[in-house]
Amino acid sequence: MGRFILRRLIQMVPLLLGITFLTFAIVNLVPGSPVQRIQMNPRATPADVQRITENLGLDRPWPERYVYWLGDVLQGDLGVSLINYTPVTDRILNVLPNTLLLTGTSLVVALGLAVPFGLQAAVRRNTAFDHALNVITTVLFAMPTFWFGLLLILLFAVKFSEWGLPSLPVGGTRDLRGESGPLDRLQHLVLPAVALAGVQLASWTRYIRSSVLEVIRLDFVRTAEAKGLRQRAVLYRHAFRNAVLPLVTLVGLTLPELFGGALLIERIFAWNGIGRLAYDAALSSDYTLIMGTVLMFAVLTIVANLVADIAYALLDPRIRYD
Amino acid sequence: MTEEATPRPRAGRDASLGAVVGKGRQVPGSKQAPGLYVRAWSRFRHDRVAMFGLILTMAIVLFVLAADFISAATGFNYWYGELGAQFLPPFSEEHLLGTDTNGRDVLVRLSFGGRVSLLVAVLAGVTTLLIGGGVGAIAGFFGGWIDSLLMRLVDVLLSIPGLPLLLLISVLYQPGPLGLAIVIALVSWPGVARIIRGEVLGRRHADYVEAARVAGALDSRIILRHIVPNVVPLAIVWISLAIPALILAEAALSFLGFGVRVPVPSWGNMLEGAQDYYARSWTNVFIPGFAIWLTVLAINLIGNGLRDALDPRLSD
Numbered sequence: 001m002g003r004f005i006l007r008r009l010i011q012m013v014p015l016l017l018g019i020t021f022l023t024f025a026i027v028n029l030v031p032g033s034p035v036q037r038i039q040m041n042p043r044a045t046p047a048d049v050q051r052i053t054e055n056l057g058l059d060r061p062w063p064e065r066y067v068y069w070l071g072d073v074l075q076g077d078l079g080v081s082l083i084n085y086t087p088v089t090d091r092i093l094n095v096l097p098n099t100l101l102l103t104g105t106s107l108v109v110a111l112g113l114a115v116p117f118g119l120q121a122a123v124r125r126n127t128a129f130d131h132a133l134n135v136i137t138t139v140l141f142a143m144p145t146f147w148f149g150l151l152l153i154l155l156f157a158v159k160f161s162e163w164g165l166p167s168l169p170v171g172g173t174r175d176l177r178g179e180s181g182p183l184d185r186l187q188h189l190v191l192p193a194v195a196l197a198g199v200q201l202a203s204w205t206r207y208i209r210s211s212v213l214e215v216i217r218l219d220f221v222r223t224a225e226a227k228g229l230r231q232r233a234v235l236y237r238h239a240f241r242n243a244v245l246p247l248v249t250l251v252g253l254t255l256p257e258l259f260g261g262a263l264l265i266e267r268i269f270a271w272n273g274i275g276r277l278a279y280d281a282a283l284s285s286d287y288t289l290i291m292g293t294v295l296m297f298a299v300l301t302i303v304a305n306l307v308a309d310i311a312y313a314l315l316d317p318r319i320r321y322d
Numbered sequence: 323m324t325e326e327a328t329p330r331p332r333a334g335r336d337a338s339l340g341a342v343v344g345k346g347r348q349v350p351g352s353k354q355a356p357g358l359y360v361r362a363w364s365r366f367r368h369d370r371v372a373m374f375g376l377i378l379t380m381a382i383v384l385f386v387l388a389a390d391f392i393s394a395a396t397g398f399n400y401w402y403g404e405l406g407a408q409f410l411p412p413f414s415e416e417h418l419l420g421t422d423t424n425g426r427d428v429l430v431r432l433s434f435g436g437r438v439s440l441l442v443a444v445l446a447g448v449t450t451l452l453i454g455g456g457v458g459a460i461a462g463f464f465g466g467w468i469d470s471l472l473m474r475l476v477d478v479l480l481s482i483p484g485l486p487l488l489l490l491i492s493v494l495y496q497p498g499p500l501g502l503a504i505v506i507a508l509v510s511w512p513g514v515a516r517i518i519r520g521e522v523l524g525r526r527h528a529d530y531v532e533a534a535r536v537a538g539a540l541d542s543r544i545i546l547r548h549i550v551p552n553v554v555p556l557a558i559v560w561i562s563l564a565i566p567a568l569i570l571a572e573a574a575l576s577f578l579g580f581g582v583r584v585p586v587p588s589w590g591n592m593l594e595g596a597q598d599y600y601a602r603s604w605t606n607v608f609i610p611g612f613a614i615w616l617t618v619l620a621i622n623l624i625g626n627g628l629r630d631a632l633d634p635r636l637s638d
Contacts, residue, residue, distance in 0.1 A: 018478035023490075030494045142619035144570050146577050147611030150597055154604050260485030264574055268597070278486050282493045282580060290490045297483045305481070 004313060008306055019298045020070055027287050028062045078292040083284050088292035092274060096296070098173050099273035103262050105189055106196035107251070114201050115247075118208025119240060125213065133205065140202035146264040149195035153268070156191060171270040192269040196261050200254060207250060212243040245316055252308030259297045358555065358632070365631040372627020378620035382613075386436035393434075398427035400434040401585045409603040422606050423595050432613055435587035440617070442503045442582065443568040447561050449507035450514060450568070455557060457511065458518030463526060463545060473519070476512040484509050485574060492580040499582050506571050514560055521553050555632040562625035566618040573614050589614045 035053050038044050053059050057068065072079065078088035121130045153170045160167035169188050174180040215221065216239045224234045263275030270276070274293050281289035356364075366372055393399050396416070403424035410421040412428075419428035461472040491505050525531060531548050539547075575581030576590025577597075584591060589610045596606035 014474065015477060015481060018474065019482055022478060022482070026487075026491060027494060138619065138622070142566065142615050142622055144573055144611060144614050144618070146574060147593065147607075147615060150593070150600065150607050150611065154600055154607065158601055158604065256481070256483035259483040260574070263483075263485050263489070264577070267578060275486075278489060279578060282489050282578070285493055287490075287494070290486070290493065294482060294486045294490055297486050298481055301481045301483060 001313070005310060008309055012302055012306065015302060016299070017070075019302075020073060020295065021066065023291055023294055023298075024066050024069060025062075027291055028065065073295070078295065079288040081281075081286050081289050083286045083289075088289050091277060091289070092292055092296050095273050095277055098271060099259075099262055099266070099275065101173075101189070102192055102196065102265070102271060102273060103258055105193040106200070107258065109193055110197040110200040110204060111247075111251070113197075114204035115208055115244065118205040119212055119235075119243075121205065121209040122212035122216070122243075123235065130209075133209075137202040137205050140198055141206075143198055143202075145195065145199055145261045146268060148198045149192070149265050149268045152191050152195050173272055192265045192271055195268075196258070196265045199261070200258065203254075204247065204250070208243065208247065211246060212239060215239045215243040218242075245312070248308050248312045248315065252305040255301050255304045256297075259300065362555075362628075362631040366627050369627045369630065371623055372631075375620045375623025375627065378616070379624060382436065382617050382620060383440070386433055386440055389430070389433035389437050393430050396427060396430060398430045400426065400431045400587050402426065409599070409606070411603070412605050412609075419609055420603070420605055422592070422603075423599055428592075428606065428609055431587045431592060432589070432609060435589050435592050435610065436613060436617070438499055438582055438586060438588040439569060439572055439576075439590065439614070442499055442506070442572045442588070443565050445500070445503035446506040446510070446568045446572070447565045449504055450510045450564065451557060451561055453507060454511035454514030455518050455553075458515035458520075459522050459545070459549070459553070461515070462519040462522030463541075463549070465523070465526075469519070472515070476515050479509070479512040480516075484571065488571065488575055489578065489580055492575060496583075499586065499588075502572065502575070502581055506568060506575075510564070510568065510571070514557075514564070517556065517560060518553060521556050522549055525549050525552055559625065559629045559632055562621065562628050566621045566625070569614065569618055569621075 035049055035056070035058060038052055039049055057065055069079075076089055078092070080087055081091070117133060121133045124130050156168045157170040158167075168191055169175065170191060173185065173188055175184045175188070216235075221234060221239050224238045225231075229238075259275070262273060263278055265271065266273045266275035267279045274296055278290055278293035278297075280286075281293065396418075398417075403426040404421070405425050407417075407421050407425040408423060410417050410425075412418065412420045414420055417427050417429065419432065422428055422431065457472055457476075461469040488505065488509055491509070492502070495501065495505070497505050525548070528548075531544055534544050534548055572581055572588065573590035573593070576588045577594045579591070579594050582588035582591055584595070592610035593607060596603070596610070600607045
């Protein structure tokens with residue numbers, strides 16, 4: 001097992017190099033340079049511009065700059081914001097827990113609902129329940145994440161308070177006035193997490209349904225039934241385990257989508273996470289900050305995929321990992 | 323020399339594809355079974371849900387094509403707003419869907435905006451298919467180091483979440499609608515490249531390809547006559563399922579304010595303009611989002627139908 005993990009870790013290295021190279025190339029191949037802002041200052045002399053260009057290393061060819069930049073990145077230094085010169089690494093790490101809380105919760109919500117519903121849909125195939133669930137997932141699957149979020153706000157915040165019903169907060173991660181207990185944090189978390197879980201919930205429910213349907217046709221399920229096991233035992237002990245296993249990989253592969261969704265949801269709900277940071281950075285054209293967030297999202301994706309692979313290898317005894 | 327020259331039971335899909343591709347070289351007297359696409363269409367036609375999706379999509383396309391007529395009929399255009407008439411609710415005297423933040427007619431903007439949204443998505447879809455299909459075919463057909471290199475590039479791109487990357491590129495290059503389609507394609511091609519590669523790789527050593535090779539066919543002939551026709555159904559299914567995703571990508575980016583830029587309307591940036599005022603006018607938030615949702619739903623239904631019709635192996 002140790003060797004398997006080690007090998008997967010080594011495989012990550014070229015991937016990370018590729019990601020850093022691509023991100024750097026995208027930003028550095030744009031015509032123009034940050035020095036142009038300084039040139040607009042009427043009091044900047046050509047000598048000043050020259051000096052600043054050299055200080056920033058912008059007189060060097062970009063492959064050389066990439067190597068220097070990569071050296072810094074490897075030491076955890078993503079540079080400073082172009083707007084207010086705060087270290088990018090610190091700003092990302094400050095809000096990272098919020099993003100992990102949001103994406104983690106919606107992952108749990110989506111899986112927690114998709115697994116039982118998908119299983120029931122497969123077991124009760126072609127019943128009213130199955131058809132109803134099919135309609136619901138089709139409707140939900142086509143829903144743009146941001147529109148779903150806005151509709152939740154419209155209903156649970158705007159309309160509920162108009163109707164005098166208890167409404168949920170829709171901005172920020174906690175109540176900034178006074179104490180913020182766990183209940184308050186939870187209230188702030190509910191709507192964004194549900195909004196983010198929506199699309200994944202739909203696609204995973206369908207996936208589990210078809211996966212279970214495929215597995216219950218197999219011989220070992222018939223064997224278990226022939227042995228006289230109760231249907232529940234066949235379903236949960238034999239069929240279910242095999243049907244749900246591929247979901248581990250699927251969840252890993254869906255993560256980039258989830259992080260993309262987090263960007264939108266954090267924007268709508270003013271959730272202080274990496275996505276919101278990326279959005280704010282984009283508004284102020286703060287390239288180093290956006291680059292940092294893109295890299296962070298990519299690293300989170302790779303690490304999560306690694307975890308998914310390891311989990312798969314641990315869960316499936318058929319996988320040999322040496 | 324090729325498989326359609328020898329009569330054999332036309333049951334498999336390769337055989338029937340021969341019937342479509344090589345119509346002119348039928349063995350005289352052999353009875354021709356309906357081709358893959360004919361059979362697919364008859365399956366699709368009987369799929370009520372898919373037909374519903376098709377009709378819905380055609381209605382939406384008609385609606386956005388009629389933008390100029392709607393504009394002429396109502397007397398409003400998408401850029402001029404009557405500042406005294408902001409946030410009018412739907413079914414106001416002259417404005418069927420009300421007016422937006424700047425007092426512009428929502429119906430006219432919805433129609434023009436849909437045109438932009440659909441155009442960007444279709445253009446991005448075709449470009450994605452060209453890049454991804456090309457890369458996938460090259461990687462799958464030639465294999466070796468070319469394959470390794472291209473697939474590593476695919477791995478890299480697939481592990482960067484698309485939306486933040488789109489945001490970065492869009493901020494840097496500030497593309498117009500056309501450029502936006504290309505940028506979205508540049509970010510989304512790896513998925514289809516991987517699928518096409520797998521399909522081509524599987525066909526590369528198929529018996530009929532080996533037969534053609536033994537018979538002395540050139541690479542170009544093998545690719546064009548034996549591999550491409552077999553990959554086309556997959557590409558059709560893929561693009562019909564990808565266009566909704568691309569509509570959503572454009573809408574998400576425009577919603578954040580970095581996609582299609584004002585005053586050109588798109589369904590995404592209409593939502594962006596409306597979201598801060600949902601307490602004053604919830605219909606402004608509801609209507610463009612509903613349009614996106616309905617379109618994505620309709621095309622998804624077509625895509626599912628096409629998948630079932632063209633390749634039952636892919637169905638869930």
